[in-house]
Amino acid sequence: MRYATRRKIVSRVAEALCAVAVLLALLPLVLILFYVLKEGAGALNLAFFTQMPKPVGETGGGMANAIVGTLILIGLAGVFAVPIGCLCGIHLAEYPETRFSSVVRFAADVLNGVPSIVVGIFAYGLVVLPFKRFSAIAGGVALGLLMIPIVVRMTEELLRLVPSGLREGALALGATRGRAVFTVIVPAALPGILTGILVALARVAGETAPLLFTSFNNRFWSLDVTQPMASLTVQVFTYAISPYDDWHRQAWAGAFLLVMIILALSIMARLAVRRLERMNRG
């Protein structure tokens, strides 16, 4: 066979294999969305968003408390994790070579690999036991702990991408090192850092295990962060293992909503980046 013909055939085969791989990767996502929507569609109505869960045996009702609960929980997680994570990331980017930094970096990587249920148990010991009750704060701490390593490493990576010329420019104008970091370097990396935070939020929004013994669950409307709080994930879990068809439908609807929230966070991340980049690039 001529070399050129062979080369073309090999190229075609490789292309086909790539296409198959892409399809295989996308298929689960499409199937999940499709299946969740199909099963949950029956329960997805206005009441689902506005009403509280009904007692067993009564049909209808909704997950209003769990929807708000999930938003509060990831909000708390952000409040705990963003300042700590960003400051850690700034330290790692500014002092990359020190022993302390390599320890912090290693610790962040280990924390990132810790199973979320273990983080949940830790938050249980840290917050639930001393206060002797489940609370939204405990849930927020657990989710925050899961977020921290993502935010730390993301912040560090993005700060290191900022061209060194910007730092020199600021220093040459008489800025101190700290000034240069907070007025020039961090703002330059902000679009990326913001995306990182949103991605981390999306990631912890889907966590169930760390909430089981921290924020627990709550069948009633509650905005009190010192009390147990409902969340979509735990509610879906509870309903899914119940023997009632109506609850199963609600669990599907909850799962669908969860996917949508995560999708919305991802889209927000995209939009935020685009807007900030337009400002940066002109």
Place this chain on the structure above:
Amino acid sequence: MTTFLIDTGTPRRIKAPVMQTQINGMASPAEARIRVRHFDFFYADAKVLHGITMDIPDRQVTALIGPSGCGKSTFVRSMNRMNDIIPDAHGEGVIEIDGRNIYDGGTDVVELRRRVGMVFQKSNPFPKSIFENIAYGLKIGGVRNRRQLSETVEKSLRRAALWDEVKDRLNDSAMALSGGQQQRLCIARALAVDPEILLMDEPASALDPIATTKIEELIWELKENYTIVIVTHNMQQAARVSDRTAFFMLGRLVEYGETNTIFMNPREKMTEDYVTGRFG
């Protein structure tokens, strides 16, 4: 353009014309704005500058030329201690600005850098608006007065010959400017903090000929008010813009003198070979 150069803010000291003769780069101390004596520089253990001694006169353009890696950039970055940010690098010897050694322990580096402005090879506007870029140096210096900021921004942009091109879009991102405009913005940004000395590290090497011409004209105008040290790879540029030229080679100052002398009648064979393009 020249009309904008009349107002220079604070009055500067009146000076006699610079002396025409020199011995091995030394003018008499009264003429020198920057006095360098036996200055060495090290990156870790590698010695990259060897006993540099030269006087840089006030309100003139001094060009540093030489092949890549000859230490001219390191030298210019030593004059505002920009090299301090490089780990394991240090300088030894004396660089005196207005009679004070900037390598003395007590030197306030932040203050030094406000007096000795710098323009870099690669233009480095901050990802902020044009206005914010120029106002940055003032803001970190504590100026909050909006009117004062606006006035300085306008004055600096005029001095950098950029005002007419950007006056209608001061709030647009500086990143949207062309390469030449960005470099003039960086010059304006450096001028805004009212430095006395301006260091330029190959300010036009990334620009096209038209933008380069603009920068060179600008340097010519700025020397009425500023002492300028410019590093350049481009010998024609050195010949065009500078009053005095220093030729560096392998970390040593080979020859320093009037630009005309260096280019037309150099004392050293090495200088002649370089400026006539026989190597480098």
